[in-house]
Amino acid sequence: MVKISKPLLKILQIQIFMASILGLPLFFFRGDVAVAILAALTVVAVPGLYTLFVSSLPLESGSTGIGRVLKAEIGKYCITLSLLIGIFVSVKDLNPVIFFISLLVLYFSPALLPFVTRIEKDKFI
Numbered sequence: 001m002v003k004i005s006k007p008l009l010k011i012l013q014i015q016i017f018m019a020s021i022l023g024l025p026l027f028f029f030r031g032d033v034a035v036a037i038l039a040a041l042t043v044v045a046v047p048g049l050y051t052l053f054v055s056s057l058p059l060e061s062g063s064t065g066i067g068r069v070l071k072a073e074i075g076k077y078c079i080t081l082s083l084l085i086g087i088f089v090s091v092k093d094l095n096p097v098i099f100f101i102s103l104l105v106l107y108f109s110p111a112l113l114p115f116v117t118r119i120e121k122d123k124f125i
Contacts (some may be wrong), residue, residue: 011110012048016041016111038072039091043083044106047076082101 054072059065087094104111 002097007113009052010113012045012052013113014109015044015048015106019106032093032095033098035091035093036095037102039087039094040099040102040106043080043087043103046083047079050079051076 019037051072053074054068057068059068087099
């Protein structure tokens with residue numbers, strides 16, 4: 001049975017939610033801003049999904065899992081770098097200021113995780 005890390009899944013949900021709130025309304029008014037936000041979401045979410053996948057693999061007996069964590073982190077950085085290169089080469093009308101601001105917002109959005117878990121605990125009470 002595959003075990004999915006709930007904190008990693010929650011982080012991805014928060015990042016997708018924030019990018020949707022920022023990007024979808026702007027899509028109708030300024031397409032270049034929406035493209036920059038959705039490109040930042042791609043740079044954040046795809047490596048996060050890779051980390052989630054690698055962390056959900058079953059451990060071998062007697063293994064501590066450190067090798068798997070190292071593999072996940074190295075893979076995450078390689079995927080992030082290749083996505084950044086691909087986006088800057090292929091997207092011609094990318095707004096770099098909005099891209100990097102939204103990238104920072106999405107990278108720091110896991111700081112909202114304690115508030116989301118607190119809200120979920122309050123729902124069950």
